[in-house]
Amino acid sequence: MVQALLNHVNRFVSLNTDEQHLLLDHLSVRHVNKKEHILVAGAICTANYFVLNGCFRMYFIKESGQEQIVQFGLNNWWISDLTSLESGKPSGFYIQAIEDANVAVLTKQNQELLFSSMPKAERYFRLVMQKAYAASLMRLQYLFDLSAEERYHHFNTAYPEFVQRVPQYMLASYLGFTPEVLSKIRAKK
Amino acid sequence: MVQALLNHVNRFVSLNTDEQHLLLDHLSVRHVNKKEHILVAGAICTANYFVLNGCFRMYFIKESGQEQIVQFGLNNWWISDLTSLESGKPSGFYIQAIEDANVAVLTKQNQELLFSSMPKAERYFRLVMQKAYAASLMRLQYLFDLSAEERYHHFNTAYPEFVQRVPQYMLASYLGFTPEVLSKIRAKK
DNA sequence: GAAAAAACTTAATCAAGATCAAGAAAAATA
DNA sequence: TATTTTTCTTGATCTTGATTAAGTTTTTTC
Structure with missing residues (x-):
C-alpha cells in the first residue's frame, strides 16, 4: 500500500533501496473510517498525512456556523494543518475522511529525523510544498475570475x-x- | 543591502561565514524602478526574487479585462511565478514594482546549483514555501469567511x-x- | 424491507457588492 | 505653476448568489 508513496517520492527525487527503507522506517500506515476525523479544531496537529487511498476534506467552521471546505485530500496528496504542525499551536481546522481511507503518517518528530538523515527528503518536501502553494494560488485565481457556474463547469x-x-x-x-x-x-x- | 536576505535565511537555518558567501555568490542585486515589470504574462519566469526594499504587486488580467492582484511582495518576501519557473512554460502573471525597489535575483539555474552544494538552502526554501502555502490558505479562509468590510478592517x-x-x-x-x-x-x- | 438520516431540489425573497457615470481631489510631470 | 494623469468619491441601478422554507429523493441503518 505504501508503494503509492514511494512512487510519488520517486517522481521528484530518486531513491535507492536503502533510502526507500529509511523513508518507510519513519512512517506508519493508519486506516481511517468514513466520517472519522484525523484532526479537529482546538487540537494540535502532530503529523503530516499522505493519502494512500480514500478521500478527505479539510474544513473550518465559519462565523455563521457553516462548514467551509478549504481543500480535499485525494490519492497522492499530503494533507495537514502546517501552521499548527509548525507552531505547535491549536489548529482551526478539521480533517475528516469522506470515504474509508488509508494514510501514511509522518509525525513532526519523524519528519525532522528523516530530514537530517536524508537531505533528499527535504528536497522532496520542498517540491511538494511549492506545488501545493502554486495550486493554492491557482485556486485563488479561479475564485477571483470565474462565476459560480464557470467554476463548477471548470471543475467538472x-x-x-x-x-x-x-x-x-x-x-x-x-x-x-x-x-x-x-x-x-x-x-x- | 543583501544583509536583509542573510538575516532572513538565518531565521530559518544558521549559516557560517563560508556558507553566507556561497549563497551570495549565487545571486545578484537588481534595482527596479517604480512601475517597471520584472515579469509579464506570456514570458517565461526565470528567477525567484527576494524583495530587499520597496514593494511589488503580482497580478493577472481577468476575463473582464480588469487587473486582479494575487499578492503583494514586501520586504523579506520571495516573489515569483513558481509554476512558470518550474515548468519553463509562459506565465499568466505580471510582477510590477509599486515603488522603486531592490531585489536579490536567484535564477533557476543558480538555485539548483546552490541546492546541490548546500542542502541547508533547500531546507530554507522548504520552510519558505511551507510558510507561503500556509499564508495562502489563510487568505482563502478570510475570503470565505469575512465580508468586504470585515476583510478591509482586518487588513487595516x-x-x-x-x-x-x-x-x-x-x-x-x-x-x-x-x-x-x-x-x-x-x-x- | 421499513424507518431514519442524509442529500438534493425548487421557488420566493433578500442583500452584498458590481457596474456605470460623472465629478472632485491629489499627485506627477513639464 | 500649469496641466496632465492618476486616484478617489458619490449616487443610481443592476446582478449574482444567499437565505429561507418546504418537499422529494437517495442512502444508511436497524
Missing part, C-alpha cells in the same frame, strides 16, 4: 470522476457557493 | 503602515472587491 471538466465521488454540498462549499446554487446550475442542462 | 488592523503605502484601488483588488466599495467603507467612519 477537470475532475469528472471526483465529482461523482463526493456529495454535491461539499463540492459547492469547496467552490465557494451554496448547495442550492449548485442544484440550479445542474438543472440548467 | 494587521498592516496599518502598508495600507498607507499602496493606492486604495490596489488594496481593494487584493481584498477581492472594487475601489468603489472601499471608498464607501471608508466613508462610514
